[in-house]
Structures are given as C-alpha cells and as structure tokens.
Amino acid sequence: MxxxxxxxxxxxxxxxxxxxxxxxxxxxxxxxxxxxxxxxxxxxxxxxxxxxxxxxxxxxxxxxxxxxxxxxxxxxxxxxxxxxxxxxxxxxxxxxxxxxxxxxxxxHQPATRGAAGDPILMAKGQEIFEHGVPDKGVPACASCHGAQAQGAGTFPRLAGQHREYLLRQIEVFQNGTRANAPVMTAVAHTLSSEQAKAVAAYLQSR
Ligand code: HEC
Ligand code: HEC
Structure with a gap:
C-alpha cells in the first residue's frame, strides 16, 4: 500500500x-x-x-x-x-x-451496479437489509440507508458499492479505528461475520 x-x-x-x-x-x-x-x-x-x-x-x-x-x-x-x-x-x-x-x-454521476453473487447469500442479505434480525438486535439497514440503499443526507448510499469495501468498513467500525459515527459503530457490533457477508453481497448488486 x-x-x-x-x-x-x-x-x-x-x-x-x-x-x-x-x-x-x-x-x-x-x-x-x-x-x-x-x-x-x-x-x-x-x-x-x-x-x-x-x-x-x-x-x-x-x-x-x-x-x-x-x-x-x-x-x-x-x-x-x-x-x-x-x-x-x-x-x-x-x-x-x-x-x-x-x-x-x-x-450527480449516475449510479452503477456491481456483479451479483450467490443468490442464497444475496437473499439472506436482502432480508437483513430490509428487516434486520430482530432477535439478535440487528436493526434494518433500510431504516437509515433508504429502502433502495440509495442513502439520504449524511446516511451514505450503499447500493452498488464494492462488497469487499463494505465488509472492510464494517470491520473498521467494529474495531474502532473508524470512529466518526457512533451510531454505525453500534450497528456494526450487532452483525455476525456471516450476516455482514450476506448484506454486503446483496448491496454490491443493488
Ligand atoms: C441508525 C442508523 C443506521 C442504521 C440502522 C445502519 N446504518 Fe450504516 N451508517 C449510518 C451512518 C450515519 C453512516 C455514516 C457514518 C459516517 O458518517 O462515517 C453509516 C455508514 C455505513 C457504512 C460505510 C459506508 C461507506 O461508504 O463507507 C456501511 C458499510 C454501513 N453503514 C452498513 C450498514 C449495514 C449493513 C446496516 C444494517 C445491518 C446499517 N449500516 C445500518 C447509519 C446507520
Ligand atoms: C491514491 C488513491 C486515492 C486518491 C487519489 C483519492 N482517494 Fe479517496 N479514497 C481512497 C481510499 C483507499 C479510500 C477508502 C478509505 C478507507 O477504506 O477507509 C477513499 C475514500 C474516499 C471517500 C469516502 C467514501 C466512502 O464511501 O466513505 C471519499 C469521499 C473520497 N475518498 C473522496 C476523494 C476525492 C474527492 C478525491 C480527489 C480529491 C480522492 N478521494 C482521491 C483513495 C484515494
């Protein structure tokens, strides 16, 4: 690097x-x-x-x-x-x-979608994105990031973003090195690594 x-x-x-x-x-x-x-x-x-x-x-x-x-x-x-x-x-x-x-x-630059991944993983990710995992305390990502993951104001667009980048950000929220957003740090701590992988796979192709 x-x-x-x-x-x-x-x-x-x-x-x-x-x-x-x-x-x-x-x-x-x-x-x-x-x-x-x-x-x-x-x-x-x-x-x-x-x-x-x-x-x-x-x-x-x-x-x-x-x-x-x-x-x-x-x-x-x-x-x-x-x-x-x-x-x-x-x-x-x-x-x-x-x-x-x-x-x-x-x-103002038009949005682009990334490649689709494993359909089962993506379906699991979509479920987490839209509804969260209530019994594990994971909130619906859509409640802040928008129904289409399009973002709004200081809530970022996640749709179309590289899967690996999304996963890396969830990790740095969890380990505390990206410390500018306490609300997202709290969300990241609720996600298991399997759930993070699923939601990232879904978002890349959105
Ligand atoms: C309570 C509101 C809220 C919820 C719910 C939420 N987020 Fe976020 N998220 C934020 C905010 C605010 C930021 C921007 C943080 C900053 O300014 O650095 C963010 C940033 C992110 C980023 C970094 C994006 C980038 O471009 O670097 C990722 C990835 C992310 N969120 C994923 C998720 C996922 C996955 C979920 C659902 C499990 C989720 N978020 C739920 C508020 C939320
Ligand atoms: C040498 C490579 C490089 C150049 C040139 C560069 N960036 Fe970046 N930028 C990065 C990397 C790497 C990241 C991700 C950092 C991370 O993972 O925390 C990033 C992240 C960002 C982010 C945060 C995106 C998000 O989703 O959170 C913004 C905004 C940004 N850059 C804007 C710019 C702008 C504007 C310029 C030109 C003035 C620029 N960058 C030039 C490498 C670069």
Missing part, C-alpha cells in the same frame, strides 16, 4: 502546484469535475465508478455524506489504515469550496 501511495505522490504535488487548495469561493461546478478527472479518478475511477474494491465508488453518493467524509479525513476522525495512507493527505489539500464542488459533481 505504501508503494501505491508513493506512486501517487506526484499527483498530490500536482494538486498543490495547481493551487487547488486556493480555489476562491464561490465554488464553480466545473472545479469539481476538473479535480475529479485530474486527481481523484486515478483511484476512484472515471466519474467515480471505481473498478477496484480497494477504492470506494463515489458515483451517486449523497453530497452531504461526501462532504462529511472529506472533513472526517481532514480531522483524522476516520483513522483506519487505508484512510490514513490515502485520504488524509488528499483531504488536507482541499478547501471548503473544492469539497463542495466535488460533492456536487460526484452526487
């Missing part, structure tokens, strides 16, 4: 050299598209449709959630190793106006 980051150092330098942290307010919509294309797409894919499960998809994500996360990286509230290695430095270079225009840009 360190090696990959090293390969990205020129991009970070470029970002600084381009004076992206100094973009004057008010935000121009095209700044988001430009920064996304020049910098973020290297990891998050063209229009945020990341192809690698290492990097979350950003297309169709809610603007409030994107803003909150970029702030979370900047303030080091998301302390998991992938966040430290990749996003702390990146977020530090973005001012408020750049953050807003990136959030606006990605939230």
């Amino acid at each position: 360190k090696r990959i980051l090293a390969a990205w150092m020129p991009a970070i330098a470029l970002l600084a050299a381009a004076g992206i942290a100094l973009i004057p307010a008010p935000t121009r919509a095209e700044d988001g598209a430009r920064i996304a294309g020049q910098i973020c797409s290297g990891c998050h894919g063209v229009h945020g449709r990341s192809e690698s499960p290492m990097f979350p998809k950003l297309n169709a994500q809610t603007p409030e959630y994107i803003e909150a996360q970029l702030k979370g990286f900047r303030e080091h509230a998301r302390g998991e190793s992938a966040a430290r290695d990749y996003m702390w430095g990146m977020a530090a270079l973005l001012d408020e106006a750049a953050v807003k225009s990136l959030a606006d840009y990605y939230s």
Whole structure:
C-alpha cells in the first residue's frame, strides 16, 4: 500500500502546484469535475465508478455524506489504515469550496451496479437489509440507508458499492479505528461475520 501511495505522490504535488487548495469561493461546478478527472479518478475511477474494491465508488453518493467524509479525513476522525495512507493527505489539500464542488459533481454521476453473487447469500442479505434480525438486535439497514440503499443526507448510499469495501468498513467500525459515527459503530457490533457477508453481497448488486 505504501508503494501505491508513493506512486501517487506526484499527483498530490500536482494538486498543490495547481493551487487547488486556493480555489476562491464561490465554488464553480466545473472545479469539481476538473479535480475529479485530474486527481481523484486515478483511484476512484472515471466519474467515480471505481473498478477496484480497494477504492470506494463515489458515483451517486449523497453530497452531504461526501462532504462529511472529506472533513472526517481532514480531522483524522476516520483513522483506519487505508484512510490514513490515502485520504488524509488528499483531504488536507482541499478547501471548503473544492469539497463542495466535488460533492456536487460526484452526487450527480449516475449510479452503477456491481456483479451479483450467490443468490442464497444475496437473499439472506436482502432480508437483513430490509428487516434486520430482530432477535439478535440487528436493526434494518433500510431504516437509515433508504429502502433502495440509495442513502439520504449524511446516511451514505450503499447500493452498488464494492462488497469487499463494505465488509472492510464494517470491520473498521467494529474495531474502532473508524470512529466518526457512533451510531454505525453500534450497528456494526450487532452483525455476525456471516450476516455482514450476506448484506454486503446483496448491496454490491443493488
Ligand atoms: C491514491 C488513491 C486515492 C486518491 C487519489 C483519492 N482517494 Fe479517496 N479514497 C481512497 C481510499 C483507499 C479510500 C477508502 C478509505 C478507507 O477504506 O477507509 C477513499 C475514500 C474516499 C471517500 C469516502 C467514501 C466512502 O464511501 O466513505 C471519499 C469521499 C473520497 N475518498 C473522496 C476523494 C476525492 C474527492 C478525491 C480527489 C480529491 C480522492 N478521494 C482521491 C483513495 C484515494
Ligand atoms: C441508525 C442508523 C443506521 C442504521 C440502522 C445502519 N446504518 Fe450504516 N451508517 C449510518 C451512518 C450515519 C453512516 C455514516 C457514518 C459516517 O458518517 O462515517 C453509516 C455508514 C455505513 C457504512 C460505510 C459506508 C461507506 O461508504 O463507507 C456501511 C458499510 C454501513 N453503514 C452498513 C450498514 C449495514 C449493513 C446496516 C444494517 C445491518 C446499517 N449500516 C445500518 C447509519 C446507520
């Protein structure tokens, strides 16, 4: 991972050299598209449709959630190793106006679905997503993330997201390194690893 980051150092330098942290307010919509294309797409894919499960998809994500996360990286509230290695430095270079225009840009990119998995596992995941597991204290994910997992405000879209990324996030909520969202940490603690796998398989293909 360190090696990959090293390969990205020129991009970070470029970002600084381009004076992206100094973009004057008010935000121009095209700044988001430009920064996304020049910098973020290297990891998050063209229009945020990341192809690698290492990097979350950003297309169709809610603007409030994107803003909150970029702030979370900047303030080091998301302390998991992938966040430290990749996003702390990146977020530090973005001012408020750049953050807003990136959030606006990605939230307007069309949603995409990932590959379907084992149908039995996905059906189990759908059941958990929609209804929770009442006798185990697992709440219905849909109650916060939306009936279609489309997200709303600071509740993120989960539909179409890489399965491996979703599972990694449930893990970092459980081990406390992603500590910016007590409500989701509590939810993560109710999930068994089998349940987490099922719900992640369902969400990737939504
Ligand atoms: C060098 C690779 C890399 C680059 C370049 C990069 N990111 Fe990221 N980004 C990541 C990784 C890895 C994660 C996941 C961190 C984790 O797993 O905790 C991430 C996570 C995020 C998240 C959180 C998504 C979620 O679902 O919680 C946002 C928002 C984000 N990046 C925005 C951006 C923006 C905007 C840019 C361009 C200014 C950018 N990133 C550039 C690697 C990168
Ligand atoms: C009480 C509301 C609530 C419920 C119920 C809930 N979540 Fe969340 N979840 C959140 C919030 C809020 C966040 C954003 C945390 C942050 O800002 O970092 C989140 C974030 C996440 C993320 C990280 C997404 C990303 O892009 O990094 C995953 C994965 C997730 N939730 C899965 C689930 C699953 C699976 C369930 C059902 C078992 C569930 N959530 C139920 C509130 C909830």
